[in-house]
Amino acid sequence: MFKNQINKLFTFLIFIIAFSCKENRNIKVSEIDDITTQQEVQSLIRKNFKNLSQYEVKSIQSFKRHDFGCQTNVKLADELGVKESFYKADFDNNGYSDLLVIGDNHTCFESQNQSCSYTPLVILNLGNKKYRIANISQNFDDYFVPKISEKNGQILLEINKAKIENWKEKIVSKDIKKQVLALKYGAFIEYNTNAQNYIPxxxxxxxxxxxxxxxxxxxxxxxxxxxxxxxxxxxxxxxxxxxxxxxxxxxxxxxxxxxxxxxxxxxxxxxxxxxxxxxxxxxxxxxxxxxxxxxxxxxxxxxxxxxxxxxxxxxxxxxxxxxxxxxxxxxxxxx
Missing domain, CATH: 3.30.1560 (Mago nashi protein)
Structure with a gap:
C-alpha cells in the first residue's frame, strides 16, 4: 500500500512538472536567470560590450551629484519605488530574460568624483550568450526613472521624468511626464494600442x-x-x-x-x-x-x-x- 502511495505521488509530481513546462513553454533558461548581484550584471556588460568597459552598475539613489536635475531624479525614483540597480523582464517576448540596468558610463568630465554619465539601458538577451543593447535615452544628459510595466500581456517600459517648472527657484511640478514604450521593430518606441495601424x-x-x-x-x-x-x-x-x-x-x-x-x-x-x-x-x-x-x-x-x-x-x-x-x-x- 505504501508503495502504491509513492507511485501515485511520483505520477502526480510528473504531471505537475509537465503541466508547468507546457504553461511556460516559451521560457528559456540563460545565464541572466542566475544573476543575483549588480557586480555580476556589471561583469556581463563589460565582457560583452567593449564601449561599456567602464560601465558601473548602480542605483539611481547612488548618484550623488549636486545639480538639481540629478537630485530631483533621485526623489522621483524614491516616489516610484525604483530602488534597485537592475530588473529582469522579457521585453522582446523571445522567452529569454532581458535586463533593465541603471548605471554610470563614466564617459564625461567628472568633478569631485561626481559622475555626469547617468546611463540606464536595456540588455536584450538573444540566447546562446549573445546580447544587444537597446537605447532608452532620448537625449544625452537625460535624467529619467525607467520602470517596467505590463499592458494586455505585453511587457512595456515606462520613462518617468520630473517636470521642473523653475530651475532658479527649484520648483518641481506635481505632475510627472510619463512615456510608455514598447520594443517594436528593433527599438523602444512609444506604445501604440492600435498595433494594426495602416497608412498607405x-x-x-x-x-x-x-x-x-x-x-x-x-x-x-x-x-x-x-x-x-x-x-x-x-x-x-x-x-x-x-x-x-x-x-x-x-x-x-x-x-x-x-x-x-x-x-x-x-x-x-x-x-x-x-x-x-x-x-x-x-x-x-x-x-x-x-x-x-x-x-x-x-x-x-x-x-x-x-x-x-x-x-x-x-x-x-x-x-x-x-x-x-x-x-x-x-x-x-x-x-
Whole structure:
C-alpha cells in the first residue's frame, strides 16, 4: 500500500512538472536567470560590450551629484519605488530574460568624483550568450526613472521624468511626464494600442543639414516600390574635415532590401506619423537638423523638421533606419 502511495505521488509530481513546462513553454533558461548581484550584471556588460568597459552598475539613489536635475531624479525614483540597480523582464517576448540596468558610463568630465554619465539601458538577451543593447535615452544628459510595466500581456517600459517648472527657484511640478514604450521593430518606441495601424505611404523624402562637426549631409528619396535615390553631399564616407570639398560625394540609386523597407514602413505606421508635431527641437546649439517629408493617402503630405534629431523615440528609430540605409544597401553610382 505504501508503495502504491509513492507511485501515485511520483505520477502526480510528473504531471505537475509537465503541466508547468507546457504553461511556460516559451521560457528559456540563460545565464541572466542566475544573476543575483549588480557586480555580476556589471561583469556581463563589460565582457560583452567593449564601449561599456567602464560601465558601473548602480542605483539611481547612488548618484550623488549636486545639480538639481540629478537630485530631483533621485526623489522621483524614491516616489516610484525604483530602488534597485537592475530588473529582469522579457521585453522582446523571445522567452529569454532581458535586463533593465541603471548605471554610470563614466564617459564625461567628472568633478569631485561626481559622475555626469547617468546611463540606464536595456540588455536584450538573444540566447546562446549573445546580447544587444537597446537605447532608452532620448537625449544625452537625460535624467529619467525607467520602470517596467505590463499592458494586455505585453511587457512595456515606462520613462518617468520630473517636470521642473523653475530651475532658479527649484520648483518641481506635481505632475510627472510619463512615456510608455514598447520594443517594436528593433527599438523602444512609444506604445501604440492600435498595433494594426495602416497608412498607405507613397513616397519618403529625407534630408539632413550640417552641424558643428562632421554630421553626414545627404538627401534620400524612397518611393512605395522601394526604389531609392541617395544624394551624398558631405561626410557620408569619411569624417575627415580636411576632405571637405563643397561638392557632392555622389548620386546613387538602388532598390531597398525588403526587410529594411518593411521595417521602415511598419515603424512609420506604428508611430502614427500624421499625428506627430511638425517641428521638434532640443535645447542646445550646434546640432544637426533633419527634415522628413512623407507623401501618403493619395497626396496628403506630412512634414517634420527636427533640430537635434530626437523629437520622439519613434522618430529616433526612423532616423536610425534612414541613416543606416546609406551603408547597408547595394547602391549603384549614377553620377
Amino acid at each position: 505611404i507613397q513616397k519618403i523624402e529625407f534630408s539632413t543639414k550640417g552641424c558643428f562637426g562632421t554630421c553626414p549631409i545627404f538627401d534620400l528619396e524612397i518611393n512605395n516600390n522601394a526604389e531609392a535615390k541617395f544624394v551624398a553631399k558631405n561626410f557620408n564616407f569619411s569624417d575627415d574635415m580636411e576632405i571637405w570639398s563643397g561638392k557632392n560625394e555622389g548620386i546613387f540609386k538602388t532598390k531597398i532590401k525588403k526587410e529594411d523597407f518593411d521595417s521602415l514602413i511598419k515603424t512609420l505606421e506604428y508611430i502614427d506619423f500624421p499625428e506627430l508635431e511638425d517641428y521638434y527641437s532640443v535645447d542646445w546649439t550646434d546640432d544637426q537638423t533633419v527634415d522628413l517629408k512623407i507623401i501618403y493617402s493619395n497626396g496628403k503630405i506630412k512634414n517634420i523638421s527636427d533640430y537635434g534629431a530626437s523629437g520622439t523615440y519613434g522618430l529616433i528609430r526612423v532616423y536610425e533606419i534612414l541613416f543606416d540605409l546609406r551603408k547597408n544597401q547595394n547602391w549603384i553610382k549614377i553620377d
